[in-house]
Amino acid sequence: MRVGGEIDLVGAIVQTMRPRQWTKNLIVFAPLIFSGHIQDVGAILASVVAFGVFCLASGAAYLLNDVRDAHADSLHDVKRTRPVASGELPATVAVASAIVIAVLAVAVAFALARPVGVMTLGYLALQNAYTFGLKHQVILDVMSISAGFIIRAAAGAAAVSVAASPWLYMCAALLALFLGFGKRRHELLMAEDTVGSHRAVLDDYSPHLLDVLVATATSATIIAYSLYTFFSPTAAEHDYLMLTIPFVVYGVLRYVFLMYKHNLGGSPEEILLTDVPLIITILAWLATASVVIYLT
Structure with missing residues (x-):
């Protein structure tokens, strides 16, 4: 039962990280494709790692977001089934997981390239600003999401050492x-x-x-x-x-x-x-x- 419970907990963490949303991180491949480096195996691998970094970073951000919105989500017809809102994933576990995943993302990003690491830190800061304030500000809520795409694209360019247009x-x-x-x-x-x-x-x-x-x-x-x-x-x-x-x-x-x-x-x-x-x-x-x- 204990093993099954741990598996369920891991599943709840992954679900809260929103894997379907990771399609947004595909923007990191744009500099690779449009710079003409798609035939460079090293550049491809670097882009894949950068993609993984932002999947982890965005997943950590979603974990914190769901903890922040747990009460509101519990009152929503659809979002109340989310692991944190439903109580399936304890808030303390979600926060601890977010911290560990964010640290891992930053560590891998800096190992890939210092600029990618800096941009990952900036992305995490932006996501926290969104979760705890910007998403309640009209226009700025969507502009902050847009800024996240710019950071992803810039990180993709830095990963393959090209100057994106x-x-x-x-x-x-x-x-x-x-x-x-x-x-x-x-x-x-x-x-x-x-x-x-x-x-x-x-x-x-x-x-x-x-x-x-x-x-x-x-x-x-x-x-x-x-x-x-x-x-x-x-x-x-x-x-x-x-x-x-x-x-x-x-x-x-x-x-x-x-x-x-x-x-x-x-x-x-x-x-x-x-x-x-x-x-x-x-x-x-x-x-x-x-x-x-x-x-x-």
Whole structure:
């Protein structure tokens, strides 16, 4: 029974670390792909390690977040089943696990490269600021999520010792804003007459405001990526990078369609992993970008 209990506890810790959310950490591979180093085995391994570091770091952040939100989550129809909120995972164990995992992430990051270690520390600090304050501040809540994507991308660049284009950071940040405001819109619509009962910051948003913010982020994301394909250092070496624009335009607009037609958007990672047209678009974009960068 004791062994079974320990296994259940480990399972609860892993569940709280949100493995499905780790898809966000795939952004660390962007500098590897767009810098033309995909054929460098050492660079690939470094990127994989960086990905693992941010999976650990983000997992530690989720553990602390769930301890902080345990009471509110226990009142939520869906989130009350989370291990910490339900009592399956004791808060003390969750906090201790978060500390151990965070220390491991930082240690591995510094072993990989000092800049990656520094960025991992910065990421953890940002996540704690989000958990204990920023997520209650309108606009800043989503901007802090966006900043996390920039840090991941920068760490990916540092891991393979390349200088990523500012355009790449801009695209990552704007895409995160797009997904973040879309998520807030979904949460607000789902809250209906009980707005603020769980996520207090929703009281400061309105459907119209979020529609405007989503539209703004949609346009900005498409424009920024289009400019990236013309004016970035990568584009200067590969004239046909612009051929990837249609895939990005369709992918973003497909996501907007799913948000407004099917009322999705509350779980971006689920959409990215289950919507077949979007998956095909992402794969086609990756294939086209790879051909342009490595075969032209």
